[in-house]
Amino acid sequence: MDLPPHLLRALLAVLDTGSFTAASERLGFTQSALSKQIAALESVTGATMFVRGPRGTEPSEAAHRLAARAAVILDQLDAARRELDQLAAPVSGRVALGGFPTTAMWLVPQAVARVRAEHPSVTVDFLESSTPVQIRRLRAGRLDLAILALGADLPDYDLTGVETEPLPSGGALVAVGRRHPLARSRSVTVDALACEDWIAGRGGRGEPQFGAWPTLRNPHVVAELADWSTRLGFVAAGIGITTVPALAARSLPGDVVALEVDDPAREPRAMFLAHVGALSGPLAVVRAALRQEAADLAGRGQKMPE
Template identity: 50%
Template sequence: MSELTLIGLRVVVEVARRGSFTAAAEALGYTQSAVSRQIGAAESALGAPLFERQARGVRPTPEGEALIRHARQALAHVEAAEAEIAGLRDRVAGRLAVGAYPTAAATLVPRAIARLGAAHPALTVTLTEAGSPALLRRLRAGRIEVALISIGDGLPDYDLTGLQVERVCGGRGLGVAVSTAHPLAGRGTVDAEDLAGEAWIIGAGEQGAPQFEAWPTLKAPNIVHEARSWTTRLGLVAANLGISLLPGLAADTLPRGVTWLRVHDPSFTRTRETVLLTQADRSPAASALVTAIHTEAAAPSPELP
């Protein structure tokens, strides 16, 4: 006597989704005859036809609709059970604390945490946003296991002795944020001389943290506002009260009314990098997050409007 099976339920749901045995077979990696056998076995188990054969594909019968509704719920429960059991066996479990400087904390790290959570549901990650000097202190004190900081020109020569240091590759480099109502907004890329005479909104931070002033090669820039938080700076930009320096890492997270422009400037040579820091004997959870961050950083950037 035929009985309903998980494979049979998956085939029934896929046939209903695709509208044909052939399309379902391609999606599942089965032959069409295997799909037909599974549908036949399910119909035999229930004693009712599940699909009406039409000139172009198939359509569920009332009995098929009822089974499909319950099958989706059953398969969802099975997948949840599998994920929970996998989490119980997962070495990457427990709690992990990570810290990042504001730009990375707003963009790269959240995406990496989401990626990590999908792969390791038993792991809970907490994120702290702070400047690089504070993150170094927390890492050395054991309050966080992973830190993302910014190093390079214009920043202190941090003591990284004894730490595992990995460069984070990717990103669009340094650019500027402007209002979508700004005359330069539609250009995508601007020359540095195009920025001369613009009103600038600059940043203010703790000692040793990037200040994000005007474009570095401009002489005597017109600074009109100074704000500590990105929210305030970009709010002023959105109101078209000035423009602001902005790392490309944050270019795809701008609020409404703000766009990001690349800046062409052959005379600009200052370099800064994002680096990942962990203790030399980092945990499996910390290693998994480091991998997720590298993966997200290497992913293609969304196209800007």
């Protein structure tokens, strides 16, 4: 059954307004032209749409059932038209994106590459900084979007006026050198980490860092280093091990291995995408790219020992 959309719109107009006269005025047709469209609809469907009743012309059961389907069909057609219009007029603009350091290892570069490939008229400026700095920059208007780290072991940041949505993050892992005795394991227990030397992060005051595994008591920290490349260099050399977010696992050096930790007591950090105010076209493009890359990264899993 081939139903032209304009016949469905005519049916909905009559049902919505309650009369052929009001429907013809809404659609800009004469009442005679509208009646011909309803007659054509009845001819195509083989069903009577309106019947004479005690109070004049009334819609039939067939009209009500077809109208319920017609509303969905026309909504889909309108959505398709909007999508095609967007393709005809590419989204363009500049987006200031912020992220904490480990987002720059894989997630952000892949998302920016996706945006460049799919929407070359959208430019992304990336600013790397800690979560509290990003929140300040969002409120000051220096950032349009920000990737934040939140969790039980982090401060309770004031997010008043900031819209957030979760991004897949995969939790935390432990990174060890490839020659480390644990390197051949797929996962380790917390007890197995108790006697290890740890490489911890060091940042500015108030900036959270990854340190030893958070549920360990009195871990032995042998170095506190600011840069991830330096920390992983110490790990690769066998000087200690370190905690890394799963989203950084795919960009670890070849001589560093990431392991899962079996720790029911661990309350993981979570990753959120934040913004202030409505999302414009360019911001929606970057948001979609980040969501897709984060989902892909979480789905592919961590880098396991060979």
